[in-house]
Amino acid sequence: MNITILFFGMLAEETRTSVLELNTASLKLRDLENEVLNLFPVLKKLTYGIAVNEIIVQSNVKLSPGSKVAFLPPFAGG
């Protein structure tokens, strides 16, 4: 299925990518995350959180076609 991967801030800088359409066999978030880490090994040494469809998730949620998976560096707002 197609998943949209988004990178922001320092992560976009390090991966040199901000949006990526990925055709993946991963059905769950952790599998997709591993796939992305293999594509961009630089992410392994960076701190990030993940939002699926604009909501921060900690658990290994199921993905659906068209899900937006965002890799977010530490927040610096305010």
Place this chain on the structure above:
Amino acid sequence: MNITILFFGMLAEETRTSVLELNTASLKLRDLENEVLNLFPVLKKLTYGIAVNEIIVQSNVKLSPGSKVAFLPPFAGG
């Protein structure tokens, strides 16, 4: 000795006075306060605090010639 008596806000309105130079025999605050209450009986039913030389006092302090004794209604600043 001469003491300056000051009234503010509601107290000035009720006594119809804001400044009064009083030549008094009172040496201590409570005596002076009683003297003032006799001059302005309306004060007896009003709430007030007293400042001597711009400092709030609760105790029966000694007065000196030229002391300024202010009768202050409840504060409403802020």
Place this chain on the structure above:
Amino acid sequence: MKKSLYAGAISPQKIADSIAHHQVKTNIGAHDIFLGQVRADEIAEKKVVAIDYSCYEEMAEKVFHEIREAAFEKFDLTCLHIYHSIGIVKAGELCLFVFTSSRHRKMAMDACRFIVEEIKLKAPVFGKEVFEDMTHQWKVNS
């Protein structure tokens, strides 16, 4: 001694000017501003149209000065300004402007709250609530 008593209502423009003056101080990371605004309260079916503030001037300036000194002592502040209106302030207009600045947000916010509470408690300021029919009653802080 810096004066805190201010004739009449405090304008939004005065607040903007005050903020703008702090933009050269690049060690500031956080400002907190508290504004008191006169409410059109209804009391016994009469509406407050203004508060006429008066005060014991010498004592009030001394109290504001002491509050300022105490705040600088207690909190790590870069700047601090206090303005309180004296005279007529109409409903909807501003009567109090407390402005604290610090490197970090917590100090600015803690200091601002401390100052506002101290002013309510200690400043010899008196307020005459004026109604539409020009009668009045004396305001008491709760």
Place this chain on the structure above:
Amino acid sequence: MKKSLYAGAISPQKIADSIAHHQVKTNIGAHDIFLGQVRADEIAEKKVVAIDYSCYEEMAEKVFHEIREAAFEKFDLTCLHIYHSIGIVKAGELCLFVFTSSRHRKMAMDACRFIVEEIKLKAPVFGKEVFEDMTHQWKVNS
């Protein structure tokens, strides 16, 4: 949905205009305003001249909206505004403007603090600290 993201620095004039707009609301007795200002921090002997803010826009607006809803739920507020800069904000300029209004001071102040903490914690906003020599480092909230 009301937008909170704001292009560039927030001007003191915008704050004044915002305050002025509230003078018709005569049930308001207290406003609290928090302002974030960009500091010219020195990091390894290099001075920050600006922060270039970016964000995950859709998510950020959603988070600001949720923070606003939560604040109205928790506190008795009359009005509430949140603006966060996106793009370049120079040292000394303002990047965050939180504005709470209520009948009474405690609600306005408690709400303002709650909102600022929530923004720091939850808003997906990223800051690139730009140095004099145009090198940069990524800011992390402490």
